[in-house]
Amino acid sequence: MENPYLPYPVRIDDIEIATEDKSLKTFKFVFINKEDEEKFAYKAGQFAELSIPGKGEIPIGIASSPVEKGFVTFTVNRAGLVTTHLHNMKKGDVMGIRGPLGNWYPWDLLAGKNILIVGGGFAFTTLRSSIIYMLDPENRSRFGTIDVVYGARTPGMLLYKDELIEWEKRDDINMHLTIDSPAEGWAYNVGFTPPVTEEKAPKGDENTYAIVCGPPVMIKFTLPVLEKLGYTHDHIIMSLENRMKCGFGMCGRCGIGKELVCKDGPVFTLDQINQTPREY
Amino acid sequence: MEIIKINKKDWNGGLAKSRKAYRLYGPIRVADKYFSEFGALAEDEVPDMSATDTRLSPKSIAFPPSEVMLEYTLDENSEDCNIMKVPEKEYPHRAIIGIRPYDAAAYLLVKKNFDTSEVRDPYWCDAYDACTFIGLAVQEPSLLDFSTSTNSGPFDESGLDVLLVDAGDSYLAKVITDKGKAYLKAAGWGKEAGKDAAGKIEALKKKAEAKIQSSVSFDNIRQKSVMELFEADFWEDTAFACMNCGTCTYVCPTCWCFDIQDETHGKKGVRLKVWDSCMYPLFTLHTTGHNPRDAKVQRVRQRFMHKLKYFMDKYEDGIMCVGCGRCIRSCPVNIDIRNVCQLMNG
Ligand SMILES: Cc1cc2nc3c(=O)[nH]c(=O)nc-3n(C[C@H](O)[C@H](O)[C@H](O)COP(=O)(O)OP(=O)(O)OC[C@H]3O[C@@H](n4cnc5c(N)ncnc54)[C@H](O)[C@@H]3O)c2cc1C
Numbered sequence A: 001m002e003n004p005y006l007p008y009p010v011r012i013d014d015i016e017i018a019t020e021d022k023s024l025k026t027f028k029f030v031f032i033n034k035e036d037e038e039k040f041a042y043k044a045g046q047f048a049e050l051s052i053p054g055k056g057e058i059p060i061g062i063a064s065s066p067v068e069k070g071f072v073t074f075t076v077n078r079a080g081l082v083t084t085h086l087h088n089m090k091k092g093d094v095m096g097i098r099g100p101l102g103n104w105y106p107w108d109l110l111a112g113k114n115i116l117i118v119g120g121g122f123a124f125t126t127l128r129s130s131i132i133y134m135l136d137p138e139n140r141s142r143f144g145t146i147d148v149v150y151g152a153r154t155p156g157m158l159l160y161k162d163e164l165i166e167w168e169k170r171d172d173i174n175m176h177l178t179i180d181s182p183a184e185g186w187a188y189n190v191g192f193t194p195p196v197t198e199e200k201a202p203k204g205d206e207n208t209y210a211i212v213c214g215p216p217v218m219i220k221f222t223l224p225v226l227e228k229l230g231y232t233h234d235h236i237i238m239s240l241e242n243r244m245k246c247g248f249g250m251c252g253r254c255g256i257g258k259e260l261v262c263k264d265g266p267v268f269t270l271d272q273i274n275q276t277p278r279e280y
Numbered sequence B: 001m002e003i004i005k006i007n008k009k010d011w012n013g014g015l016a017k018s019r020k021a022y023r024l025y026g027p028i029r030v031a032d033k034y035f036s037e038f039g040a041l042a043e044d045e046v047p048d049m050s051a052t053d054t055r056l057s058p059k060s061i062a063f064p065p066s067e068v069m070l071e072y073t074l075d076e077n078s079e080d081c082n083i084m085k086v087p088e089k090e091y092p093h094r095a096i097i098g099i100r101p102y103d104a105a106a107y108l109l110v111k112k113n114f115d116t117s118e119v120r121d122p123y124w125c126d127a128y129d130a131c132t133f134i135g136l137a138v139q140e141p142s143l144l145d146f147s148t149s150t151n152s153g154p155f156d157e158s159g160l161d162v163l164l165v166d167a168g169d170s171y172l173a174k175v176i177t178d179k180g181k182a183y184l185k186a187a188g189w190g191k192e193a194g195k196d197a198a199g200k201i202e203a204l205k206k207k208a209e210a211k212i213q214s215s216v217s218f219d220n221i222r223q224k225s226v227m228e229l230f231e232a233d234f235w236e237d238t239a240f241a242c243m244n245c246g247t248c249t250y251v252c253p254t255c256w257c258f259d260i261q262d263e264t265h266g267k268k269g270v271r272l273k274v275w276d277s278c279m280y281p282l283f284t285l286h287t288t289g290h291n292p293r294d295a296k297v298q299r300v301r302q303r304f305m306h307k308l309k310y311f312m313d314k315y316e317d318g319i320m321c322v323g324c325g326r327c328i329r330s331c332p333v334n335i336d337i338r339n340v341c342q343l344m345n346g
């Protein structure tokens, strides 16, 4: 067994500003040792620890998709010590990645099902990974309808905007983009995510699952809407965040009851979450 | 079961002989203090076999308060600049002399965390694998000892390689594993103790167990749901006096939570694994400022729920406590896990 604390060395291949306020950047990494890419084989919904020697490590959801080869991407919000340092790094700089970590959206269970994705703000990273995965020609026929409700304050705060526009044009995915208040040139929905979900999302049934990621207030108002639409708690899938260090269940930090968010999660059904203390 | 008799006259000589193949650890009396601590014995130092429980538990032998995991250089002229490396580490055989049976049993509980079928903490596991535990039975249990009710006890063999029992002018050494046998051989102790030794050990064990007056029960905790216990009304009262000093978690042989920190000196640095404690607000503080365990009562509840409920449910085992009594002895405000366990057991 390899040392689980040792990151794979990577090189920053590209940096893109992801939102108009520059608080988020998307980092594209390539593995310095080719064979590490295979060891890093991941599934949509997992995360990794980005490791900057001398600064520390941060858990970040994997934004690239398993069907994209040759690189991995992460979209990072500038928040504290490590994320600020990362935002100041340049193309070509060397750092580390440890992972993949945690569980993933339950792809085996989701096969053959209709999927509703509800995202808000910058918690769209692993949702992007999931959408790219499902839309891949190899995979698209394995799923029923795909609906995406994604909201941000302004058009410029939506992540992966070029891709969103592309998806809007396709007929095998129903996009419901929304912004908080009207803006010039905006052709889609206006309003908060929960009411748009209520209006546009498909009804819940045995064959339909909802994946929800977003800021706490969005989650708070979206869950009752989903219940109203008929989604049962075992059909609502969420990804939790807690402060983390090791990322593989040893340092004891991220626990909610007996579950460790880093190892038993970050993906849980609402049903599972209801049975644990809300310590996240 | 093989039992060896070690004449106390041969004790120091045997220890010295074993040093050729083992690094020795044992209780060391702290100068000018009333207590001992576990540590590596110096060349000619002998373990303090008369010591009562060490103040800190011996967990630090495999889980040091601060341990280098990785090293790095920030020197741009180096081709390894910014690339983490595992430093060369050696794990020579270590004999842990005079460890309490329940402290050794605590290693088995901690092992469940660090050594799993999916992932293995190489630092803890390599250090643990290098250890041979030469335990000393507790014949005069402390007033705070409740180890008999935690699936352990003063003569518990589960975590040991050899169990030493003080029989006056000699030790009776019960050989539990091949590792233990190898150590006794290296020390040159091989004299069979004779037929009555097993009976004698059994009698001393009964005597010691009978001296233990306090106990906990946790059968009902198993039946109760996590949420029922989590929402119980006794947590405010339980936590009222706690100062969140973290002492209870540092002295405990079964607490394993840690932090990871980078420390840079000039252009070189190390990534460290350091003891942490669920009693501190920083343990769970998110960068956003949100803290899921912001209030003291939430942190106190976490410590007891982890030890007495989550662990039991997760591993379908007993509690994450061997009953050594250290946290009770060291708590400045007399918070007593036995009382909390009783409240939870209802
Ligand atoms: C599973 C998971 C996925 C995430 N995905 C993303 C993502 O895709 N994009 C994004 O921008 N952010 C994401 N986050 C949040 C991100 O990890 C924190 O914003 C980040 O750790 C802050 O680090 P810092 O050094 O800038 O902040 P500081 O406050 O300076 O943090 C210091 C250290 O504390 C720890 N820490 C503090 N807050 C958190 C936290 N909320 N979660 C985990 N560790 C923390 C880290 O070890 C960090 O190194 C995710 C968190 C989790 C748990």
Ligand code: SF4
Binding pocket: B241, B242, B243, B244, B245, B246, B247, B248, B249, B279, B330, B331, B332, B333, B334, B335
């Ligand atoms: S030792 Fe006592 S006061 Fe200190 S954190 Fe533990 S319970 Fe609280």
Ligand code: SF4
Binding pocket: B248, B251, B252, B253, B254, B255, B307, B320, B321, B322, B323, B324, B325, B326, B327, B328, B337
């Ligand atoms: S919880 Fe207290 S009594 Fe139990 S093992 Fe830890 S220090 Fe000893």
Ligand code: FES
Binding pocket: A243, A244, A245, A246, A247, A248, A249, A250, A251, A252, A253, A254, A255, A260, A261, A262, A263
């Ligand atoms: S981050 Fe260490 S146990 Fe979850």
